[in-house]
Amino acid sequence: MLLPDMPLHDPFILADDATRTYYLYTSNDPTVSGVDGTGTMVYRSRDLRDWTRPVVVFLTAEQPGIWATDGGWAPEVHAWNGKYYLFTTLHNEDRPLPVPPAGRWGTPFQLKNHMRGTITAVSDSLLGPFTAVDPARPTPPENLMTLDGTLYVDPSGQPWMVYAHEWLQTIDGTVEAIRLTPDLTRTTGAPTFLFKASDAPWLNDQIPAGVPHQLPPYITDGPQLYRTTDGSLLMLWSTYEKNAATADGTISGGYVQTYAVSKSGDITGPWQHRPLLRDDSGHGMLFHTFDGQLTMILHRPFDNARGKLYDMQLVGHELRVLRQRTDLDGGG
Template identity: 85%
Template sequence: MQLPGMPLHDPFVVADEETRTYHLYTSNEPSVSGVEGVGTMVYRSRDLREWTRPVVVFLAADQPGIWAGDGGWAPEVHKWRGRYYLFTTLHAEDRPLPVPPAGRWGTPFQVPNHMRGTITAVSDSLLGPFTAVDPARPTPPEHLMTLDGTLYVDRAGQPWMVYAHEWLQTVDGTMEAIRLTPDLTGTTGAPVLLFKASDAPWLTEQIPAGVPHQLAPYITDGPQLYDTPDGSLLMLWSTYEKNVADRDGSISGGYVQTYAVAKSGDIRGPWEQRRPLVRDDSGHGMMFRTFDGDLMLILHRPFENARGKLYEMRLDGHELRVLRRRDDLDGGG
């Protein structure tokens, strides 16, 4: 298989040095994996061009007492203390959360909310099967509607989960972090606010003066953390760039891949927003090193019926640059 024929959303690559094999995790797609159910599947490749048919490594229905059975979004796999930990986002529409009062932020939004959050599962193998460490609840606080949790281990060795707090609760979506216990099975302390989506000053550049920006939500999506050699910390993240689409002043937007920089090297920031790396309805990217040492960005495009797209990147200090699109690997389009 090659990337143009591989359905995938929110791609995450583990370059396994031991087997010299790239593992590309995404939400289970039964039409490709042949396995029904909400979960995670993985494609494998030795050259980023030819990929095996995917195998399923996690199914929500196989977890006794699991709190939710929908979603299966944004799976990531991280090695920690000799084992592999899967993070993936589930949701349960039959478990409602309180709805914020209409007009609280000066907006017309009053959207029904329900439990949504990232779970943690563990395996001794990159190929699973992964078992939920606590099937009764998500890892972030369950009263928060969150998604896209990722692992970050700071320079003191403290593991954190960084996640997006849904605009459905906040309208101005946020990135937050919470400390994890050493075995990644629980959390300690309160969540830490890292930044708000509206902190990106370019988000509303295409909206004329006088048009209320609050008519469209500010979205945070797909965090991934990356330490730089100069001691800074980068966060890849995605959002929807707002623009005026119609003569009546209604606001729409396009999905974009962007990033932020914490020059302090501390997850708590302060965070400085950078301009988008890739537009064209692209996003939820992550970076990895090839076995030849190249820095690569993988993301999905378009948002619907998504496929993986690859970009060769350069890191100048703490500034990211796209060197070239690798359409020789992802088939163009």
């Protein structure tokens, strides 16, 4: 298979040095995998161009007593202490959470808050099967509506889960972090607030006056942490950029891939924000190819998404796009 033929929302690549194979994890799509159900599938490649048909590595239906009914978003797989850990976001619309007050936005959003969060599953193999470590609840606090959990390990060796706290519950979406136990299976302590979506200075201050609340004011999606060679700490994340109100009252715009730099070099920030790629692009992550090239994969557009690859460059703590790999991803 080739990237233009592969449905890819929230793509994540693990470059396995032992086998010199790229593992590309994404939500299970039964039309491609041939397996029904909510879960995770993985494509494999030696060259980022030609990919195997996907193999399903995780299914909620195979997790006895699982709390969730849907989702399978934003899967990531991390090698840790001789095992492989899958983070993926699930949800259950039949398990409601409190709706927040209107706050400064005036009219409350007429949207249902329900249980959503990233679960942790473990396997001895990159090809699974992965087993949920706690089928009864997500890894972050279950009273929070969260998504897109990612692994960060600080300089002391302390693992964290960094996740987006849904705008559906906070109105102004946030990114938060919570410490994990050494086996990554449980959290310890309270969440640490890192930043809110409206901290990104190029976003509109608010929805234009009189425009119906048909789209969220501030979204946080897809955090991923990256430590540079000079010790700087970067975070890729995505948001929705509102451009203008149209005559029928809707708001035009699209996803934008952005990144932030921690001024302290620590997970707690403070964070400075910069846009990276627009054109309805989002949920990017960085990895190194086997020849050492820093590369980013993201999806575009949001609907019917495909994977797009970019050669990247770091100048100090500034992240730059060198070129899109249209020879691999088909362009667009």
